Amino acid sequence: MPHIDRRALAIGALGVALTANAAAQTQPAAFPDADATDPVRLGWMQGTQPPADKRIAFEDGSYFQFPRTRWSFSNWRNFIRSVSVTRGSGPVSRLPVVLRNDLDAVGFTPLSASAPMTWRQSLDANYTDAILVLHRGRVAYERYFGVTTPETQHVAFSATKSFVGLIGQILIAEGKLDSSQSVASLVPELAQSGFADATVQQVADMTTAIRFDENYTAPQSEIRRYSEAGRFRPRPENYKGPEGYYAFAATVAKDGVHGERFTYRTINTDVLAWMIARVEGKPFQQVLADRIWSRLGMEADAAITIDGVGTPFAGGGLMARLRDMARFGETMRLGGIVNGRRAFPAGAVAEIAAGGDTSKFPTTTYPALRGASYRAQWWVTHNAHSAYMARGVHGQGIYIDPRAEMVIARFGSHPIAGNAANDPITLPAYQAMAEALMLGKRA
């Protein structure tokens, strides 16, 4: 497939490619709505012996089929082996709650639409499983839907990547990683791969030029075969491919010139995590705990899926509670400070918040993100509020709005595997929420 076609496919704002067919289904009408697909109502996996038609399993692929995903994304550990990302053993950091009951009525107009919508309506329209809005560090809004609860470890999918990207910037800030160093010099196992002469920063910014089609719905795409290698999806019978993410990465070919443009490809994140684990001398899940998860007063361990040789899926395997996702976002908003103590170097956070090279960002691919950039595994809007985001397929996200002093954490189970499907609603809804909070009105 020629290079230009692969990019054209990657129309998901998350970078997850939609087929022409899936793109045609961005009309909400093509899927039953949030209420009709409520996982409690549909009775998935209820009782001690769920009947066969209410069971969801990994082996038959049903765990990845909408509307079963409305249950499975909140119960991802049921399907894939995972290890813990420890919170440490210290006290839980307080998250003050000052709920505002006027926020459901916040109104906005979706992109390319004429009729307005309320915040509350947007949650259903986007198949939201859970959402929390922090304003100045206090919980202003918090809702859980379906089978998702405050204690649910919902899969974060690609929002995982932003944790990896921050750690990369931390190690660069500390001088442990050189952003211009080549992949092969850090990970000799990749010396024969297309990553070999890419730099750390090119991997972090996803400007590598590699043969890797991020099309979730094409059975032979690299992202599908990569998921099978990692046991994130069931393998075809007589699977003969690589065992594990890293073994797969070693097989990826070069395709073009590194550094020219941003192309969203999940495997970059695992290569970045591999370099991080190598430099730190411990498994990536332990680095994630030591560098982030154990420093923020998280209320629970997170979990991360692993492949068959125990490698965590840094590209999309994190599972965590919504409030802990919000704690992370708030620490980012405060430049690396939590409860008055420094958790991350200020420079690492500033580097991300400042964003990257907008000229390398394909605005035609991401129409809802004109003028944005992708920097160290974060999506930076460069809008008037300088908002930036961690984003995961099907609607996962951490949205940080420095100007409005707002952080939004969200889990979702949108039927379409690409944020292009929910961005036209989500992005103006978040902006409207920010403006409402800045106005400070209360009901």
Place this chain on the structure above:
Amino acid sequence: MPHIDRRALAIGALGVALTANAAAQTQPAAFPDADATDPVRLGWMQGTQPPADKRIAFEDGSYFQFPRTRWSFSNWRNFIRSVSVTRGSGPVSRLPVVLRNDLDAVGFTPLSASAPMTWRQSLDANYTDAILVLHRGRVAYERYFGVTTPETQHVAFSATKSFVGLIGQILIAEGKLDSSQSVASLVPELAQSGFADATVQQVADMTTAIRFDENYTAPQSEIRRYSEAGRFRPRPENYKGPEGYYAFAATVAKDGVHGERFTYRTINTDVLAWMIARVEGKPFQQVLADRIWSRLGMEADAAITIDGVGTPFAGGGLMARLRDMARFGETMRLGGIVNGRRAFPAGAVAEIAAGGDTSKFPTTTYPALRGASYRAQWWVTHNAHSAYMARGVHGQGIYIDPRAEMVIARFGSHPIAGNAANDPITLPAYQAMAEALMLGKRA
């Protein structure tokens, strides 16, 4: 196989049967010692791409082979899917630390031995991975070995059962479960099985008479096939057996008269958990969280392995931090009180601590436990200190000594699948520790 033979096989104090061959290997000399099998020294799973001979996997069964078990028991989630048992979101309960540096020298003589041994030596002799001694609620002694850390979720194996047993007694104390009710009346799915006419209490006390050989080393034993049904062990090619623990339980035949004698069989615990989940109307892992894990100020979520249909392995799948195991033991010691608040009904705890019918306990099978009883999934010594225990194969345990105001939590990776192998050292060591603490001497 006649009834008497099966009982004769069950010589493990844990109830896990040893073959004659395994029993012959109870000489420590038959296995390399703790130091020689240190998992860090042996280099299991180290680095980002462990070499093939340092890998441990589920599929080839290596995760269950000593000395790899010295790594895998501390990393059990790497091998089997698990779900979380939530701690809730409240504060972590404080565990005051007042270490005593004279305890390593505590001396005792192992059963049937002539030479004395020190406490410290006992830890190596029993392949201890982690151990913590609470005296009057304060940490007097705490050690971690090999790859096990305070944040490790070590598999508890059958110590899991005692959590289930307590919940059963709680529901009986609350009148939600009737101890004389039949299994079939609560779980009609078991009406055609050998459990049908057993009572709740007979299941809890393991006095059911069923055809179920608890011999871990015999490939065709029921416990092996049960583990395969639950995906706790890899299945043979062309596996045609039941899918999941409950489906297997429905196939178990009756063999004798219920209520006559205690015979340790893991499947009783899952049947008890099934009744509990049915009565409570939620998955067992949620009951475990609601009734225990979220009430004690645990510092982390626990995890529990699941079968292919999502049923947690109540008979042996719990994974938790050592300190949280100790918190549970301490709450039991205080009759259900934690931090001055009541977590469990006093009657439920008292019922367990008082023990069961010693005449139903096969003392020839458990020579180190003469005069003991098995009550509601707990091992009750009826010794001078009224000590009682949660016990898991390979040396897991929670030991509660009310007289000495002592609780010991331990994780281990003993090569032999039966506590008969470590009891001759463990039990006198614990008694000597209790006496040392009662004397109150300090170095």
